[in-house]
Amino acid sequence: MTNGWQKVLLGDVLTERKETPSPESLENGEVSIVSKIGFNEGKIELRADGKTKTGMILARSGDLVISGINATKGAIAIYPETAKKPIAATIHYGAYIPNKERVDIKYLWWFLRSAAFRDIVQDHIPGGIKTELKSKRFLAVPMPLPPLKEQQRILTHIESLAARVNEAKRLREEADIEAEALLASGTRQLFSSHSWKMISIEELVGRENLKNGKSLKSDEQPSEVSCLRISALRNGKIDYRDTKPIAITIEDAKPYTIQENDVYIVRGNGSKDLVGRAGLVEEYKGVIIFPDLFIKVPLDNNQILPAFFVAWWNSPTMRERIVDLAKTTSGIWKINQGHIASCEIPVPPLDEQRRIVVYLDGLQAKVNALRELQSKSGEELSALMPSILDKAFKGEL
Numbered sequence: 001m002t003n004g005w006q007k008v009l010l011g012d013v014l015t016e017r018k019e020t021p022s023p024e025s026l027e028n029g030e031v032s033i034v035s036k037i038g039f040n041e042g043k044i045e046l047r048a049d050g051k052t053k054t055g056m057i058l059a060r061s062g063d064l065v066i067s068g069i070n071a072t073k074g075a076i077a078i079y080p081e082t083a084k085k086p087i088a089a090t091i092h093y094g095a096y097i098p099n100k101e102r103v104d105i106k107y108l109w110w111f112l113r114s115a116a117f118r119d120i121v122q123d124h125i126p127g128g129i130k131t132e133l134k135s136k137r138f139l140a141v142p143m144p145l146p147p148l149k150e151q152q153r154i155l156t157h158i159e160s161l162a163a164r165v166n167e168a169k170r171l172r173e174e175a176d177i178e179a180e181a182l183l184a185s186g187t188r189q190l191f192s193s194h195s196w197k198m199i200s201i202e203e204l205v206g207r208e209n210l211k212n213g214k215s216l217k218s219d220e221q222p223s224e225v226s227c228l229r230i231s232a233l234r235n236g237k238i239d240y241r242d243t244k245p246i247a248i249t250i251e252d253a254k255p256y257t258i259q260e261n262d263v264y265i266v267r268g269n270g271s272k273d274l275v276g277r278a279g280l281v282e283e284y285k286g287v288i289i290f291p292d293l294f295i296k297v298p299l300d301n302n303q304i305l306p307a308f309f310v311a312w313w314n315s316p317t318m319r320e321r322i323v324d325l326a327k328t329t330s331g332i333w334k335i336n337q338g339h340i341a342s343c344e345i346p347v348p349p350l351d352e353q354r355r356i357v358v359y360l361d362g363l364q365a366k367v368n369a370l371r372e373l374q375s376k377s378g379e380e381l382s383a384l385m386p387s388i389l390d391k392a393f394k395g396e397l
Helices: 024-026 107-113 115-124 148-192 203-207 250-256 308-312 314-326 335-342 350-392
Strands: 006-009 012-015 032-037 044-046 056-060 064-067 076-079 087-090 093-096 142-145 196-199 225-228 243-245 265-266 279-280 285-290 294-296 326-331 332-334 344-346
Touching: 006 250, 012 024, 032 064, 056 093, 087 093, 107 115, 107 148, 107 285, 107 350, 115 142, 115 350, 148 314, 148 350, 196 203, 203 335, 203 344, 250 285, 279 308, 308 344, 308 350, 314 335
Parallel strands: 032 087, 225 285
Antiparallel strands: 006 142, 012 093, 032 044, 056 087, 064 076, 064 093, 196 344, 225 243, 265 279, 265 294, 326 332
């Protein structure tokens, strides 16, 4: 349906801005430098300093700013007309002045971030979408361009639908947060309404029995032994499939191999929210060892159920304690065996532990089902905008 639209080159509606900033304006902060343009929303992020070792280009308010390297990934922005100062970018960027009598800059922004544009680049530029779009190549790209009023009509439709998609995404994110809060609230309420005897981990298992894992680099060659990755511990479970091959014999691996019902605690992580989390091995296959950043907590199953321990340890009450104990070094949050040994855990009768585990498993299952539904809806929402843009630039909106 775009057959009636005029075919133009981008150079017919855009003019390259061939200005450069002075070194003084960069050094004194009068002109800020672009750090990057976001792929998802096409927003410009600026550097905190004005240091540069390369040539620079200048962009002014109302300009279209593109990353020549990542343009086809969505790194295209409109520098707001309300901006009072120009900005600078490296020579791998380009700044273009739109001809407002022929093109609506917002319409063009949506078009350049669409699959329709990527298809045109693939067909008309040697090397396709992997080619850096310098001005000479970029401005020579052809595009179907409807009359200005038609552009604005299509733009109104696109932005209206985009607003609905964004609102749906926001509601989905809120629902995810609420589901997590529901689980945390249920766990907190369950564990705060007891009068059980509290026992320190040192009394329970002995500090000397807490054990760090083995630190080994990944081996590119297939191996009989693999090592859990830190990411294997999530949502209180250990995923035995999340491993890396390592160069170690089965005999040397024996002291560190995981077993069913083992409990591990993360002793180091870049995220404060993840350090100190506990996970349970429910199943495993093959010879797998636990890494140095895991601490094994050997439990007497006749005294405390591993699943109950993990549920308590990951509860909001214990998280507050762990966050207080965690220390950071070079951006890595850590706890140690001494921290773990000093913490206390309730030890109710085994029947009570089983009842609590069953209740929390049911609550977790409901949250997981909600998350899966939200994940599917998220995928559908992510696919919706490309579909909308495809119709828009075929003249079907």
